[in-house]
Amino acid sequence: MQKNEAASSRERGIRIRVNGQWRDFALGDDLSASTTLAYLLRERLGFTGLKVSCDEGACGACTVLEDGAAVLSCMVLAVEADGHDIQTIEGLPADDPVVEAFAEQSEPGFGTALQCGYCTPGFVMTARALLNANPSPTLAEVKEALGGNICRCGCYAGIARAVLNASAKIAARKAGAAAPGGRA
Amino acid sequence: MSEGFTQRVPRKFLGKYRPKIDGQEKASGKAKYADDLTIKSRFPDLLYARVLHSPHPHARIRGFDSSKAEALPGVVAILTYKDPAIAALKLTNAGWTDCVDTVPWDRMMFQYRDRRVLGEYAAWVGDEMGFAVAAESEEIAEEALRLIDIDWEVLPFVLDPIAAMRPDAPLVHQDLFATNVLPPDPTGGQDVFEDKGDVDADFARAEVVVEGRSIHHNATQGSMDNWCCLVDWKADQLTVWSNSYAADQLRMHIHEMLGLPLHKIRAIASYVGGQFGRGDTGDQPFFLFTALLAKKAGRPVKYRHNRRESFLNSRQPAIYDCKAGARRDGTITSMYFKSIGNVGAYADLSMFALKFVPKELAEMVLAHIPNLRMESYGVYTNGLPGCMMRGVGNSQFNLIFGHMIDLLAERLGMDPIDLCVKNFAHEWESLPSASLDAVLREGAKRIGWESRHLPGKGEPYEGVKRRGIGFSMHPAWHAEWQEKRRGQVQVSMTLNPDCTVLLNAASIEIGGGSNTCNVLGCAEALGFLGIGVGDIHWTSVVDTNDGIKDCVQTDSAVSFLQSEVMMHSARDIKERLREIAAAHLKLRPEQVDFAEGRILSPALPSLSMTVKELLRKGDMAPITVNKSLAPDTTPTGIPFFANFAEVEVDTSTGKVDVLKLIVVNDCGTVMYASGAEGQQIGGQCMGMGEALTEEIIYDKATGIPLNFNWIDYTIPTMADMPDIDPVLLEVWKGVGEYGACGIGEGTVTCTPRAILNAIYNAIGVRVNDIPIKPEKIISALGKG
Structure with a gap:
């Protein structure tokens, strides 16, 4: 009986590693089997970088990384994330090359990589996942990887450019780190 | 890579290619909505x-x-x-x-x-x-x-506006109105709201008369922030x-x-x-x-709202009919526009789109057409309410306007670009319009207009694909003089004793980039202090308890309206500094000036003092200037813009691929080049969506909308968009220091018509009801 209760208690809780820190959640109150990962991250933990815009997997604004791969957090149940490693945009380092490239994008002919900025965290995280897997993508590969994200302001040209610039930054940092006397 | 545009007047901060001031905050996910x-x-x-x-x-x-x-x-x-x-x-x-x-x-x-x-x-x-x-x-x-x-x-x-006009139609508001047709109102005017000259007499004597129709559907704004x-x-x-x-x-x-x-x-x-x-x-x-x-x-x-509920209103679907008369030499002598607009369940501002905007266009682009009549009817139906949407009224109008230009030019055997330049200008300029001529010639050069083939006569690609090019043009909006209704534009500027600045140019930032323009405008205006963008504090938060009216982000005019006011604020700050410096240096205020943060005086040639040093010697009180100015309403007309498109049509499937878009805007003055090009590029996404894929679909049996989601209401993604070439020009100039004109809102306006004219050029058959889904192409080709 006691053993069953203990098992039941464990089953009624989840453990997720968010931005490097393990977090425990008990099911109950506003956390149920149908609670989405997006809700948990925003409302319980205050990681409001990700946005819930469509809440049905159609826009990409809620994208986070699960074990390094991009997932739509509105389509992942919190209980499904049990035991997994989640990274939100808040978990990126301050000098993340993708964030930098999106923020800086301004060269002639491409516009900026963001206007209203609502879709931006989703694009950044999708791009981050792409570059984790493929550090030097072609333009076609960028379009393929980011084709599931909507930017209603229409900054696609600037976004694609920013991803390629981020790729160049990653390569430059790697070269700098590899070179004798280069920065770590 | 584009070389970018060159400024007419070189400036230190404004008009440059540089990152957005909120870029880092937004890219890192820290910006709060x-x-x-x-x-x-x-x-x-x-x-x-x-x-x-x-x-x-x-x-x-x-x-x-x-x-x-x-x-x-x-x-x-x-x-x-x-x-x-x-x-x-x-x-x-x-x-x-x-x-x-x-x-x-x-x-x-x-x-x-x-x-x-x-x-x-x-x-x-x-x-x-x-x-x-x-x-x-x-x-x-x-x-x-x-x-x-x-x-x-x-x-x-x-649901259908034509059916709703019939006497036996169900009344949408049976307790309020006896008919579904909106009564004329004081702002929109009578049903015939523009009637200049005598169009009927002119049609009777015109050497060439053409008639056309276009149908615009109910695209929706699709803001991601519900x-x-x-x-x-x-x-x-x-x-x-x-x-x-x-x-x-x-x-x-x-x-x-x-x-x-x-x-x-x-x-x-x-x-x-x-x-x-x-x-x-x-x-x-x-x-x-x-x-x-x-x-x-x-x-x-x-x-x-959830996503479904965010489908709350739409652009007014409008059926436009137009008849135009001309002489054989290409002089347009008469135009008659009639529209029936579906305002949906509530009237709101629909007559702004259907009457107010076309009335404005009569002055802005049709001013030299001697006989002009415009007529419009707004009709209630039990559908999504019509509403403001980027390019309000102009998008529906351009769909017929650009059609008539293409149609008439073909009938006259004339280049449509020449037809535009010969006939269209605003009321305060004579023909030809330098601005219109410039945007059309630049666009033509970039798309390869000279090598354009006759409609449907191009070489086929891969057996079944045909390519074509087309364009459409429109007057920009708004210049400062058109912002009379806005009333006072208010800016508060505070100079701290360490020469940093607190700027309150209240305006809720929706993405258009006016916050960047404002900070650049502030730095430009205070150039004599030698400060940089980093010395200016601004906030994204607008709070009515600040006691300052927010300058609402509409008409794309906030990018310059507040900067114009800041020029006046800066002059006041300079005067106050002159008084402080004069008192300290025992001079008269007019003997003191400032450059790059240093105090200059012919009376004290060896003076070596910065403004910061001067302020440090005083009472350390901030200098605050609250400026409230009404826009200068001297009519200056407006500049023009044009879009050119190249498409490829698969005649076996009806699928249209847009291969290239060129967007040319005469801005008056470019306030922020990267932001302006971002607007030019971004607007194409919405315009192309409206032209080809976006459409709200109802179940006609139940009146239930079927696609209030982003899977079935298809907004273009990165994978859909073609190469876009943004071109900024400074030809026209309005009043004030900058004399700029809004461009952001308008950039969606010409895209559908440019694509439709390109489709005609490709396949030699016209399709005029958007969105152009493949079945409409197949049907137009007689294959349906």
Whole structure:
């Protein structure tokens, strides 16, 4: 009986590693089997970088990384994330090359990589996942990887450019780190 | 890579290619939007509101039983249409102003008061009506709504505007209007709202007469940041956090409808995730019932639309007919436009699109056509309400306008570019318009216009594919003189004793980049202080308790209106500094000047003192200048812009691929080059979506919209968009230091028509009702 209760208690809780820190959640109150990962991250933990815009997997604004791969957090149940490693945009380092490239994008002919900025965290995280897997993508590969994200302001040209610039930054940092006397 | 544009007048900060000032904040996910500012951890006692959305296109509630809902644990407050606080509310409208101005209820721009706040009538599927619930969670509130037993009187409905005009059609507002056709109003004017010369006589004698029709559908804004508000109303103080882009008007709306004095209402907003005209000016009934729920519950109440509910309004679908007469030499002598617009369930600002804008266009582009008639009818139907949307009215007009140009030029055997330059200019310039000529020639050069083939006569690709090019042009909006209705533009500038600056140029940032323009404009205006962008503090938060009117992001004019005012603020700051320096140096103020942060005086040639050093010797009090200026209304006309498109049409499947888009804007003065090009590029996404894929589809049998989601309502993604070439020019100039003109809103306007003319050039058959889905091409080719 006691053993069953203990098992039941464990089953009624989840453990997720968010931005490097393990977090425990008990099911109950506003956390149920149908609670989405997006809700948990925003409302319980205050990681409001990700946005819930469509809440049905159609826009990409809620994208986070699960074990390094991009997932739509509105389509992942919190209980499904049990035991997994989640990274939100808040978990990126301050000098993340993708964030930098999106923020800086301004060269002639491409516009900026963001206007209203609502879709931006989703694009950044999708791009981050792409570059984790493929550090030097072609333009076609960028379009393929980011084709599931909507930017209603229409900054696609600037976004694609920013991803390629981020790729160049990653390569430059790697070269700098590899070179004798280069920065770590 | 593009070389970018060259400034007519070299400037230090304005007009450059540089990052957005909010780029880092947004790219790192730190920027806070209404939904982020109103999470439960910030308001631990907040409640969530849900409201009944009508399941019927036309119905009335006869009675109800809400006892089960009231008994549901977690339900804190329920409002119904019978609640005295609701029943006492005045009939209203969701677009009191076109947003440049702030107005009370009795001065709304178009006086159609057809909306009941939480009323018992449903006029479309999705209408927010009848019952609103505040509960501990959204799920409980939803469940409570389901538990309300409603006795519906389901009424006949009408979706098609032509059918709605028939005498036997079901009346959308049977208790308010005897017909579905909107009566003429003082702002929009009579049905025939423009009648110059004698078009009938001219058609009778014209050497060439052509007639055309275009049909524009109901595209929707698709802002990603769903409507969201949180209202806290305790004792007599009401505070509302929201993503309305018009803080001052939101405060006025609540004041007028709920009777609180203005100093007891505080409206706060920060970044807004895209606006595009949604919700007109934000005089939305949901602010009112959310507020009344908060009052009843005694706790803050949050109401946020889900994606489906964010399909709240659309561009007015419009059927345009046009007849044009010309001489064989290409002189257009007469044009007659007639439109029938589907305003949907509520009139709001629809006649702005159908009459006000075309009336403006009569001055801005058709001023030299001697005989001109314009006629319009707005028609109620039981569909999504028409509304402001980026390119309001202009998009529908350009679809027919660019068609008539192409049609007439073909009939005359004339290049349509030459036809435009020969005939179109604004009222305050003579033909030809230098601005129009410049944008068309530049676009033509870049698309390869000279090598264009005859319609349908190009070489086929891969056997079944045909390519073609086309263009459309339009006057830009708005220049400073057109912003008269906006009233005072207010800016507060404070110079700290360490020569840093606090800037309050209140304007809710919706993505257009006016905040960047304002900071650059401030740095430019204070150039004599030798300061940089990093020395200026600005805030994304607009709060009506700051006592400054927010300059609402409409007409794309905020990018320069506040910067023009800052030139005056800077002059005042300079005068104050002169007085301080003169007193300290024992000189007369006119003997002192400043450059790059240093004090200069011919009377003291060896003086070596910075402004910062001067201020450090004084009382350390900040110097604040509050400037409030009305726009200069000297009419200067406007510049023009043009879009060129290259398409490839698969004649076997009907699929249209846009291969290239060129966008040429004469800006007057480019305020922020990267932002301007971002607007040019971004607008193509919305314009191309409207032209090819975006469309709201109804089940005609039930009146239920079928695609209120982003899987079936298809917004272009990165994978769909072609290469876009943004081109900025500075040819025309308006009043003031910069004399700029808005470009952002307009960039969507010409895209559909440029694509349609390119399709005609490709396949030799015209399709004029958008969106151009493959079946329309197949049908036009006679293969359907």
